[in-house]
Amino acid sequence: MKKFIALLMAGAFAASLLPGTASADSAVTRIKDIARVQGVRSNQLMGYGLVVGLNGTGDSNKSTETIQSIVNMLKSYGVSVNQSTLKADNVAAVMVTATLPPFVREGDTIDVTVSSLGDADSIQGGTLLQTPLRAGNGNVYAVAQGAVSTGGFMAGRGGGSGSTATKNFPTVGMTPNGAIVERTVEDDLGTDGSLSLSLSNPDFTTASRIASAINSQYGGIAKAANPGRIDISVPAYYRNNVVGFVSSIEELPVMPDHAAKIVVNERTGTIVMGGDVSVDEVAITQGGLSIKVQKNRNASQPDPFSYGTTIVTRNTDVKVKEDKASTIVLPATANISDIVGALNAVGATPRDTISILQAIKASGALHAELQII
Template sequence: MKKILALLMAGVFAIGLMPGTASADSAVTRIKDISKVQGVRANQLMGYGLVVGLDGTGDGNKSTETIQSIVNMLKSFGVSINQSTLKAKNVAAVVVTATLPPFVREGDNIDVTVSSIGDAKSIQGGTLLQTPLRAGNGNVYAVAQGAVSTGGFMAGRGSNTATKNFPTVGTTPNGAIVERSVEADIGTDGNISLSLSQPDFTTATRVAQAINSQFGSVAKAANPGRIDISVPAYYRNNVVAFIANIEELAVMPDNSAKIVVNERTGTIVMGGDVSVDEVAITQGGLSIKVQKNKNANQPDPFSYGTTIVTRNTDVQVKEDKASTIVLPATANVSDIVGALNAVGATPRDTISILQAIKASGALHAELQIM
């Protein structure tokens, strides 16, 4: 039972061999790190294509979509071929995905991910043929083509093969050329909005107050997750500089009292605002051990007896001494962790105790079980 519970508390880090407990008060941070400007967003792109040049590790003849795609591609080049005689082991049908960042322009390059959708064994060393990438609205925003890098491999033939990582998924760095940009009109109407990463009434109010203290009465917290801002007249022609100045403003975000528990690893993370009412905690353990032993009883020498094997059962019961602690009504996270450590509670013991305190109504914090 005597194990060390690793603590992260009040900026002091204690690293142990097992998962531990962490707590920290809210720190002053930049508005840039807790929010983003509405309208500045990325877009997902997807396309269907072919990877060629594989060393017999492509789709088999049962992948009809690959066969049909090869036939259609060759037709576009004026080549007619009998579909029944086509072998596709050097070609793989793939789905190509990419993310179109905000503010990219025509001619910029972006990375793409290439994933096999057939029964190809590996797309290592292949080349992605020209593949249009479409957004959710059906428009083409980029075109991808280039060598595929998997970061893995598959060696051998038949049952004697060795595989590392996932050779059926690869990337083509800078493999797509942007053909259409997505313009984000920020502040053209004289207004911008900030979205908080963690919506909170207090944090939204503090962000608005920080902006108003610097630029006058231009910001208003519309709801816990959004702050509406009017661009001052002297910044109308330089909205980028205005947003940059806002992002550098310091603010102290507020967080609700919460305890996050990961039962699989025994990790416990507590916020600094966690408090409890006066409560008594008793912690102890009962250990029962049952052993079965075989003993051989030998007869006396020169007797007519036979060897007899007997089974003996040994039951041992050990009950650890229970420890009782009392937390006052002014207890905070430091008191909780310190008291639980004093009675030798392990991380899993602490999880059970916290759940019991929450069930009793004495714990004033949200208990989130992962």
Template structure:
């Protein structure tokens, strides 16, 4: 077994595909769980970008015509929509993320994306655009110069483009108008949500918290741990959460093998086990070649040259390599042994699938 493991390390450095082995490691609660209620909110709004250098929407973009008409009407300007020229204007969608705990007056970044046929929104200015959340309420207002980080240059068929000039950003381009209230531990309780729900991990997290703060935590389900804030931390909930996040815990994980058939990458956990098996790997190569011969007629026979084709079939059967591994072997030993006998990445993946189908592989096999 030691020889196989040593051979595995050497062979893996030589092959073009990668195999990774992962073991559980002690980590912080902060890295595997988050406090429920502490979340961001997505914002979206519709607006127009003005000041473009002839790279805006054409007159075929009806939403741009309608938007410009409505905007001018709000300023007391009445104009016939058919007479508008919108080449310096573009209709855009504005998106942003409202972080937790921001207050009125704080600024957030925005992304501006063209939704018409504008060639570029470089150098344009976004007109005041309300940004609303999924509940329809406005939480921020965006406005400002748009930076695309790209360009389109040229004329006719000879043009050059860098990045995507129809999408731009405005750092600190939106002002928060409404705060999302976060009642963090105000009722004396809070909950942690695991990034990967698991019964064992939830129990270990609750145990680690109870060892540090007393009997204050309970695993309600595989994905949530309910916690009662100790009385001496009621006035310092932030300090209590900071202490929770730094507690060490060893998360559990299911036995899983993930293979990427496109790149030949194999990633497996350390808990993967395999029953006693015998694997045979080999193949047959068939080569068909064609040779052309010219048959010349006899002298003075007034005949013509005849070309004949002779086909030669060559069949080569590689020696089948049989690998027998005991029940104590794991996937690392299987992959190492297959590498040693010259199996290709596709062969390794096919063999792993066959082992899983036989019931000898005690792990989830996921192909991406």
């Protein structure tokens, strides 16, 4: 395997680069694409329920939680059953999950995901019974019910009674618009005269630029509280139209900044590098030393009419071949395009490039965070 050596030549040239200068590859984007309004978020809901109407593909009698749930449900309707004789082949215990979007009102519908909890073979064709969905605070925010669509199937029966054919995961399904919202999550957006923006990727420079962009449009109403939050005072003439104010802010252009980073996936040989990665002057030497050991067997025959015997000899040939090394020198002003182009010029593969980047980072010549995943 080829070996790569990265040697640091000089580091004085890097000091001449101006700090804070935006890279030419940086793109101007909207505030909407890199930040969101604090408090505007979704909430996770979860509930326990039963899916009925299955064609013998439900839970077995080993799933005691299913048997107990059936007994409790029937008891609430005034029906008494003997738990020991109850069969649950057509019923499956399930967990129901959903995401409650922001600003939904009572009566709106949301999708739910239904997942088998016991040992059911399939919940295809079943119907989810009324299931309350609770949030992390224990309050019920929606109620789910309806037909379950799995997007997969299971043909035949398992358990040693015959062969089966399964496509996708018939134990997980969806109920589109299967939950009705019963309680609204109130979002008091800007009612106190202020709101905050949260950055998707916290950064000091980006937060400062967002605050400057807002202040240049509306005056001194924005302040970067920290790298991930910008506090904004809603102007008096927008107090009755907070939605319009947020919309106007989201459309403001800003140039986000980010730290130089190289992300390397050693399992797949994938390398993702930002355009603002720089290196000091560095020399990279690519050379290969090939050693080949070959064994040969020769037979030594005695002279005719002699009393000698045939002897087998073993000869070992060792051949050493040293390929001519390929050396490239990158100046201190080199960017990532120069690095990639130079490595391609010497025939480096993606995995070779990973080794080279690690060596350059170890030498101190690479000015970027090297993240290996």
